[in-house]
Amino acid sequence: MSFFSDFKKFLMKGDIVALATAVVIGAAFKTIVDSVVKDVITPIIGVITGGTDFTQKFIALDGATYASLEAANEANAAVITYGNLIQAIINFIIVGLFIFLFLRAYEKTKKKEEAKPAAPKGPSQEELLIEIRDELRKK
Structure with missing residues (x-):
């Protein structure tokens, strides 16, 4: 191949x-x-x-105080944007919650399908053949 x-x-x-x-x-x-x-x-x-906007939370590593994250970025200051981390954690928790709820609903529908009574089984192929044989012997 x-x-x-x-x-x-x-x-x-x-x-x-x-x-x-x-x-x-x-x-x-x-x-x-x-x-x-x-x-x-x-x-x-x-x-x-x-009214706190977490995406605007930051720590300037140069020790200066900036009015906003944009001002710190314009000054080319090194910043730790811990607000973005908080936002990412919130996103993660929400994604986990949505996936949990989806899988939980899926499992419930799966259990309902399993709980449905099975269709009544008819005679097996062997039993049918035996019946036919017995009927033919009677004739």
Whole structure:
């Protein structure tokens, strides 16, 4: 086999296709989560914290005081943007929550499917053949 046919076989494995699908869905899911964080969660946290915008929280390493992160960046100051870390942690928790809720709902539907009573089984092939044989002997 050639390199390309082996590579094609590898790419078309079910696991790889499922992984690629998961990556695409995950990327789309990220935009939803980003919107939830930016448009819903962050404003709520802002109200709770008195209007604090975490993405603007930083520490200038040169010891100077800057009015904003943009001002520090314009001065080429080295800064630690710990607000971005806080935002990333919030994003992580929300993604984890969404995945947890999704998997929990999935498991519930899976359990419902398993709990459905099995269709009544009819006679096996052997039992049917025995019945036919017995009927033929009677005639």
